[in-house]
Amino acid sequence: MDADIKKVLYSEQEIQAVTQRLGQQITADYQGKNPLLVCILKGAYLFMADIAKNVSDYAEVDFMNVSSYGDGVVSTGNVKIIKDLDIDVKGRDVIIVEDIVDTGQTLAYLIDLFNGRDVKSVKVCSLLDKPEGRKVDVQVDYAGFEVPNEFVVGYGLDYAEKYRNLPYIGILKPEIYTE
Ligand SMILES: O=P(O)(O)OC[C@H]1O[C@H](OP(=O)(O)OP(=O)(O)O)[C@H](O)[C@@H]1O
Numbered sequence: 001m002d003a004d005i006k007k008v009l010y011s012e013q014e015i016q017a018v019t020q021r022l023g024q025q026i027t028a029d030y031q032g033k034n035p036l037l038v039c040i041l042k043g044a045y046l047f048m049a050d051i052a053k054n055v056s057d058y059a060e061v062d063f064m065n066v067s068s069y070g071d072g073v074v075s076t077g078n079v080k081i082i083k084d085l086d087i088d089v090k091g092r093d094v095i096i097v098e099d100i101v102d103t104g105q106t107l108a109y110l111i112d113l114f115n116g117r118d119v120k121s122v123k124v125c126s127l128l129d130k131p132e133g134r135k136v137d138v139q140v141d142y143a144g145f146e147v148p149n150e151f152v153v154g155y156g157l158d159y160a161e162k163y164r165n166l167p168y169i170g171i172l173k174p175e176i177y178t179e
């Protein structure tokens with residue numbers, strides 16, 4: 001699998017350190033509240049587990065599966081809900097847990113959706129931020145690492161469903177995919 005990776009950007013150890021830092025920040029900011037951590041599947045499945053373990057105050061978790069990339073490396077721009085939340089978000093302090101914010105289209109869609117469902121507040125925690133990919137202006141409140149404008153995989157992120165189980169974040173060799 002490593003043969004498909006051009007460069008490792010962030011090791012498992014570096015990711016653990018950043019999830020600790022973000023978990024501590026969230027714990028401090030939400031003291032006395034009961035935030036709902038919303039994991040955006042599938043990409044955020046590993047990050048969610050690490051963030052949840054590092055939020056030391058009381059928090060609830062729920063899962064939503066949305067997709068807009070299909071099997072390609074370019075967003076279709078059409079965000080589809082594959083699985084919705086189980087918990088009612090009305091009046092809740094929601095923290096969206098994402099693996100990456102790239103064009104920003106998924107996040108813009110989700111923020112609109114949750115505001116329409118009358119949340120008390122909505123913030124965003126993303127392991128990766130790719131600012132050069134942005135097509136829609138969205139803000140990441142808790143960001144792990146900035147990545148360059150290349151297709152990255154690992155630690156939850158896929159190309160055509162592969163590489164999600166890599167324990168690190170790496171740049172995929174361009175010859176592996178076709179745009
Ligand atoms: O900022 P954007 O350009 O919208 O990209 C970010 C989204 O794309 C990926 O999801 P994807 O649609 O690939 O589904 P997946 O999480 O199941 O892989 C990723 O997990 C984010 O949710």
Ligand code: HPA
Nearest residue numbers: 102150151152153157158
């Ligand atoms: O760079 C990326 N890699 C994997 N999934 C993604 N979804 C948006 N950008 C990316």
